[in-house]
Amino acid sequence: MQFTRPLAKLIEQFQKFPGVGPKSAQRMAFHMLSLSPEEVNIFADTILEAKEKVRHCSQCFNLSELDPCEICTNAKRDRKLICVVADTRDVIALERTGEYKGLYHVLTGLISPLEGRGPEQLSVKELLGRIGEEDVHEIILAINPTIEGDATVLYLSHLLKPVGITMTRIAFGLPVGSDLEYADDVTLARALEGRREI
């Protein structure tokens, strides 16, 4: 005995989501069936609306309803600073700090040949265009310290070096308020590498 066809299809759809296995997909589908028709309609409309209205900002490639996005049009922002990140989620994380007042540029990924992503699949050309057109003084690379992140940083630094612009990369080390003894050894080794004179 299998689930009746429409239900099976719904479960399959949920199962396509990242991190969702067959059990979770079943639970979601059953929850969906338990909702009232109005609630399901709202849900369906929300999905469609998000898909329709959310797009990449034509300047910084951040996901936004507006184009250019809220950050790019904000007059209070320091236009001389561009912080390069891999993903819109990184923009949100940096915005949470409230410390950064410059603009962003979202690469929409990192260089990873295994996933078929090279510089041409990223918004690198657009970044170069912005640097050429606008009066940018510093590029801050806020990119994860992974193999792919490091390769992307190396690629960008090679590309931007001839432009003669100041380029920095955010520091890596111990989480604030954490205990040295609980830090994993790889993080600690990297923190040692990046030590600073005081």
Added chain:
Amino acid sequence: MHIHSIHLKNFRNYQEQVLELQPGKTILIGENAQGKSNLLEAIEVASLGKSSRTGNDQDLIAWQQAKMIIEVAYEKGGFAETVGVSLAKPTAGKGARLERKIHVNGVAQNSVRGLLGRLVCVSFTTEDLNLLRGGPSYRRNWIDDIICRIRPIYHEDLSAYQKVVTQRNKLLKTLFEKGKITVTDQDELLAWDKQLARFGAKIIKERLKLLQDILPIAEGFQRHLSGQKEALQADYVFQAAKQAGASDPDDAEDSAESAQEDQPKSVSVSTLAKAEPAEVASILLTLLKQKRSAEIGRKQTLLGPHRDDITFSLNNAQASAFASQGQQRSLVLSFKLAELTLLSQALDEPPVLLLDDVLAELDLVRQGLLMSAVKQDLQTIITTTHLSKFEPEWLAGAKVFQVNQGQIANFVEMKDGAPAGSLRG
């Protein structure tokens, strides 16, 4: 350090076996293919998380069984510890990979790295002649495994490097299939070259440091065995070509300039060890530039520490080519004893020594040198087919077990009056 007990379940030809060991010498006697080496292999898996006998972990699980378990209880630095490794065949619908679980003192570990540096063993097998005669991978693995036991974080460096190679290979393959290479492609490849050089230089520096530590110790043992001073040197060979010719360390600089397509660049370890990681990285970058078109043609990364080699020379003659059989055996024994010495120093206590069928191959002088190393408080587990090949000294105070068809039992005196009386001395 010594092992108290080993518990095996569905490991190779063992169904269920508990073996209690004493700190000194243990001899496992049995016919061929009864499970002597399998027991030592189990200890190796508990120590390094992998077996040197097979690249396929599936082989470790007994025929038609779903799951194998190895548990080893040992004493380290005066404290009791346990390590456990289990491998289970995947249940239906969960992919094809074996499910591996690792425990240290009952705590689950999420990677093999958790095991490294815990139960530390040095194993000496007949395969070890490959250190001189075998392909480059034997020498690389030998060195990498020693470093992993001294500095477990090195395992992380190796896997980071491996990830770079995988990504880079995929890129080379994509470029090959694309046919033409744009400026963007070149720049991307350069970024991966730099990654390879950075992580590669880290690995090479660690290997050089280890070689610098181990060579003088091995030279000492070699002098003891041969009765004369023979200078033991090593060259680090970038990009292993099929036949790495004998290389004179003195003209390594000259050959660097004229590095041909298939001519490896070899630099003496003592010279290269002085170089900064950035210098080693720039050597790799230069070599990568020379190899670029060949790499795209072959769709893979052709040089870097995953293909490098180390050549050893005695009195300036390459050991694998010019040393006699006897010299080679002595040299391998010297290397293994140097490994034992180095690990003892790093651990502040001797590791466990595993001798798989090698004693019978050693002549009296070499057995004697090994004996003098074993005499200290060193737990030694020895496998053999016949007790008669041993010097009596080996048998004194040794506990002897009989291995028969995947079962281990106390040794029973043989009919022909073997020296059973002295066994439990």
